[in-house]
Amino acid sequence: MAKLLMNLRNVPEDEADEVRAWLRDNGLEFYETTPSPWGISGGGIWISNDGDLVRARTLMDEYQQQRRQQALARQADAERDGSAETFAGSLREQPLRVIGKIVAIIGVLVFTLALPHCLLR
Numbered sequence: 001m002a003k004l005l006m007n008l009r010n011v012p013e014d015e016a017d018e019v020r021a022w023l024r025d026n027g028l029e030f031y032e033t034t035p036s037p038w039g040i041s042g043g044g045i046w047i048s049n050d051g052d053l054v055r056a057r058t059l060m061d062e063y064q065q066q067r068r069q070q071a072l073a074r075q076a077d078a079e080r081d082g083s084a085e086t087f088a089g090s091l092r093e094q095p096l097r098v099i100g101k102i103v104a105i106i107g108v109l110v111f112t113l114a115l116p117h118c119l120l121r
Contacts (some may be wrong), residue, residue, distance in 0.1 A: 003053050004048040005030065005060060009042025019045060019063065026059060028052045 005023075008016055022052045023030050029048040035041060078084035091098045 001050060001106070002048055003029070003050065004044050005047050005053075005056050007042055008032075008035065008044055011042075015067065016045070019060070019069075022059060022063060023056070028056050028059075030056075055113040 006016075006019055020030075020032075023045070029052065031046050031048060033041070033043050033046065035043040047053050075084065087098075
């Protein structure tokens with residue numbers, strides 16, 4: 001029976017392409033399901049043979065660790081050269097959006113904290 005290796009919801013296309021490539025390179029049989037038109041399912045990459053699942057998961061763990069290291073290195077480089085996204089930078093570039101989000105967060109907090117008090121009266 002096929003087993004899900006990777007849910008494709010919110011997965012960047014380059015990452016999905018890399019996973020497909022190393023599955024092929026390692027001779028692992030897989031198939032893909034597409035996302036549903038209503039957004040219920042995000043699609044996935046499935047391992048066809050149960051016997052390949054442990055190997056595929058081991059490879060996936062190694063791949064994800066490598067991808068994590070690359071992302072951390074890119075973030076460190078961005079912080080060193082000053083191109084990393086910061087709160088101050090976001091506020092400077094899109095003040096209305098940032099202020100709107102802050103107001104929305106405060107509104108949700110006030111509503112959440114005030115609602116139980118109002119219901120108890």
